[in-house]
Amino acid sequence: MTSHSKSDILVFFGATGDLAYKQIFPALQVMIKNGDLDVPVVGVAKSGWNLDQLKDRARKSLEEHGGVDEAAFAKLSGLLRYVDGDYADAETFKDLNRQMGVCKSPLIYLAIPPSLFGTVTKHLANSGCSANARIVVEKPFGRDLESAVALNRTLHEFFAEDRIFRIDHYLGKEPVQNLLFFRFANSFLEPIWNRNHIESVQITMAESFGVQGRGAFYEEAGAIRDVIQNHMLQITALLAMEAPTGHDVEGIRDAKAQLMKAVRTLTPNDVVRGQFEGYRKEPGVRPDSQVETFAAIRLFIDSWRWSGVPFFIRAGKCLPVTTTQVWIELHDPPVDLFREAKTERSNYYRFVLSPDVSIALGAHVKRPGESMSGEHAELVLHESDVDYEPPYARLLSDAMKGIATLFARQDVVEEAWRVVDPILGNVVPVYEYEPGTWGPKQARELTAGVGGWHEIEADG
């Protein structure tokens, strides 16, 4: 099989679980509609179910997430197979092998907890199911640097790195891909995209809801592990990396890896943690939990391009609004010609990645009238309300074709853990904040040197 030949069967473990319900079935339906899926799809789980029950589950999943397209669903039902069995039992894998029939190049998606990866990959190899397989795994890729290294070692026992596809669903999002595109498809940015012109960078990932019944999961994660180590640092890499060289799949991932190596390891002074009032009463949450539902960090990139430019990231639950935004703050002009007492910072690029998508340039323009005084204006360069393809559909389609660009590579994942490792756990206090606010007030102090966090309106 050449590295880009298409997988001839899709196998997913965890077929009766939450991830399959929320993401995988809806993605499969989209893939069918797009003409990207016409091979058998085998669900594996240990639920004592039969194929009809799995089909029912698929229908319910679609009813709740995106709607059923009868034609596509009929096709999906026709492609679906089911293997029920214990992941520790060799018989399960014999059964899988039988279901695979003549298919020889499976894409195997482990939508199961990482603690089961070792058992499953061993059985896959012993049963011959994975001889020519690609494997897809889902975050969390470990819970710190050490466990990430161990997890990668487990996967590498049976799969070479170019056969492993680590999903960080942010990389499958169109507006996130557009960060890279916009940077490198235009020539006007490059001259200013550096420490000489950029004063600071702010990335905000705000969610106006809480942990939505996932308290037990969240207790093991917290905001830093859940979204900063992965989604936020991937965005940082796309914003800050050098232009990739060459046109091969690894060009972009090499550039990201190089960038991530230059990110300075965080210290406790670089982080503020918060927890929304009421979190401890959530089901599955310890009454004295110290887990953060909000984190703000300041990081530096030790490279010629970025030396001395602070990158601020904040992410949290129960904030005033749901939005992900990047603000690139430019330096003030060298001389204040108009002697203005500026009340707001106005020179910036703003990328709104969700819920609406836009790219805007903040500027200062003259206010009409006799005096040479100014007012703030935002020039919207691009706005989009297109319904984007869901990230999981894009990512699974790419994985079926063996295209790895939008997947997290081992070295980037491990470097990202190296960056956050010293701030994991309770190294700094966790401050309570009121739901519907921008986290604890201590987070404001982090950005005091650059005039504070950009104000994000409640409507995004």
Ligand code: BG6
């Ligand atoms: C997941 C996190 O990776 O990303 C969740 O586990 C978070 O806590 C989610 O809510 C956000 O994803 P999106 O695509 O809705 O921004």
